[in-house]
Amino acid sequence: MKLTVAGNAKEYANGLTVAQLIELEKVETPQYVTVSINDEFVESGVFANTSLKDGDNVEFLYFMGGGR
């Protein structure tokens, strides 16, 4: 299936979960990442049992705490 992850369209294995995608994409500080699928936030508690579907648009939003 084709997913758009952080703006990049790529082929992924069917049935991939959000948790597996996070691991596959080597997401930094994975326990603190915010995920949206097709402009809806996904609760972090359900990453492991949320399967992605062909055509899904996934965004990772990261904490960025610097500034001074």
Place this chain on the structure above:
Amino acid sequence: MAFSNEQLERYSRHIILQEVGVKGQKKLMDAKVLIIGAGGLGAPAALYLAAAGVGTIGIADADEVDLSNLQRQVIHSTPDVGKAKVLSAKESMNAINPEVTVNVYREFVNASNITDLIAGYDFVIDGTDNFPAKFLINDACVLSKKPFSHAGIIRFKGQLMTYVPGQGPCYRCVFREPPPPEAVPTCRQAGVIGAIGGIIGSLQAMETVKYIIGKGDLLTGYLLTYDALKMDFRKIKLPDVKNCAVCGENPSILQPFDYEQVACKL
């Protein structure tokens, strides 16, 4: 109020713009902007807003200038090391534009002072370096119906979003709660390229100017992310959140509060 010849010349590049003109320049000169944090983000924002003729700029920071600040905090100079950041910032801003009234607050913002602090301003810029402060600014601005620009930087990356009451999600809609102390690296631990502050802080100044003159599309409902190594800007659409703890339909946060402050001296 009529413009003096000197003002017409100083702001000529603004006034010639169709979107600004004399009217827009007048709006800038009547505007009051508060910058919290006189560092990597606050420095470029303060310099550009002072140069733009924003009439009143407040700047809040409790720290003194440190040698390690000068790699990115371009509002301070080598002779300023040891000086209060807010005073050093004010000198630089008034050197660029003596017409600007700079109010200095040599203090850290906290739940007991932030509401009064932001009350006198039209727009707030978050230039802080830690999550407790970023959540505090968000909550206080949401509760006081005050538009603000959020930003964060680290290493070669930065991001920002703009909150305007009723026009999209707040910072807490997206990030919920601060991560535990030390869970996510700070600039001091991880490093940051100085120019990232220049880019993101300048974008915060740009959002402020657009808000004041009332032109263009603000970054409301979007998070703009910048990755310098990939030279990639992305504008990520943010979902609407109905159950946000501070801006949602049944908020549980009814007044600003402090998270345990982790010392983050840069």
